[in-house]
Amino acid sequence: MNRALGLVAALLLAGTAFAHPGSAHEIVMGDLQIIHANIPAPAGRAQVAAGYMAISNEGDHPDSLIGVEVGFAAKAMLHTTDFSAEGVASMKHVQALEIPANDTVVLEPGGYHIMLMGLTQPLIVGDMLPATLIFEQAGRVQIEFMVDPADGSVDHSTMDHSSMGHGTPAPTAAADAEIGALLKAQFDTAETPLTVAPITVQGNVAIAGWAQGGRGGRAFLRQDDKGWFVELCSGASLMLPATLQSLGLSAPQAGALLASAKAAEAALAPETIALFDSFDGTMIIGRNGH
Missing domain, CATH: 2.60.40.1890 (PCu(A)C copper chaperone)
Incomplete structure (x- = not known):
């Protein structure tokens, strides 16, 4: 050639x-x-x-x-x-x-x-x-x-950020800050401080890993006209397409969110991912808190 x-x-x-x-x-x-x-x-x-x-x-x-x-x-x-x-x-x-x-x-x-x-x-x-x-x-x-320049093709920091949900998506940086502050406001204490990372935002939905006092898991968040709220907390099951589809995401939306979340977690130590996976069951929280 x-x-x-x-x-x-x-x-x-x-x-x-x-x-x-x-x-x-x-x-x-x-x-x-x-x-x-x-x-x-x-x-x-x-x-x-x-x-x-x-x-x-x-x-x-x-x-x-x-x-x-x-x-x-x-x-x-x-x-x-x-x-x-x-x-x-x-x-x-x-x-x-x-x-x-x-x-x-x-x-x-x-x-x-x-x-x-x-x-x-x-x-x-x-x-x-x-x-x-x-x-x-x-x-x-x-x-x-x-x-x-970002051009609207598949970008691994955003994957698909225009079609998940029905509100106007917040910019990624602002959404990250809001989600981190929200989780800490609900769950952080002086005795057991909460760490939140990574946060993966796709339009009006997000997955955030968290650790606190030797325990950990993942939060699924959604944005409505009032802002972000924690819909539920779970562990390994939150990283399954079927789980996200049961929450109302289409198959392509679920796949895009999971691909981005897994890419973000790939930079973490294996023990951190194991901590996220260890959350047993699912805790429904919702707009009004658990």
Whole structure:
């Protein structure tokens, strides 16, 4: 495959664009060409984002992307997005992504992507963020992710934030602050302080992990015309599509919320996730409190 075809492949990246007219934003290392590595700008104080690019292999032998290192997130992992027959999205960790000889692989929304978890700084449109791609044959390749404008495609910090519920969604940062304050106002005490994180907001619904005095769980929250309220608290069962659908979410909405919540929790220690899962049963709370 010649370089012109490699550049055409980059245009297949859904919702992305070259930042500088006439500039391909590409890195060439031996037979590999990394084309427009980019991150759609996440909303507000989001802790997760996704990286996309096209990788062209002009050599006669395959190579594999086996790792990613960044300095602006706690963890970077290669993921793929799977959709069930019911349209429920789920993310799956991939150990290696093969780049066949004389071919181009596109990392794009809804397919392979680099999951960036635990962002350590704001990602501002136009930023160029250094990173390292690790290939089985080519070794370490230095690149820069360009932060592109958010464009309405699948963004791992927001997934689907326009159709869940019937009110006007609050901005993510404001919703995070309101939800954290709400939970602490209801449950925090001097003897057993409450910690709330991560908070995953999708329009008018949210999932928040919490820990208090050696116990933990997850809260499902909803926003109405009076603001946010805790609808119920649960554990592992809250991370099931059937549970969210029983609360009135459609299958795609449930899948989007769960994919985003799982991505946020992926940056946590296993013992923290186990603590969230340990809440036994379901406590119905509702607008008027339990």
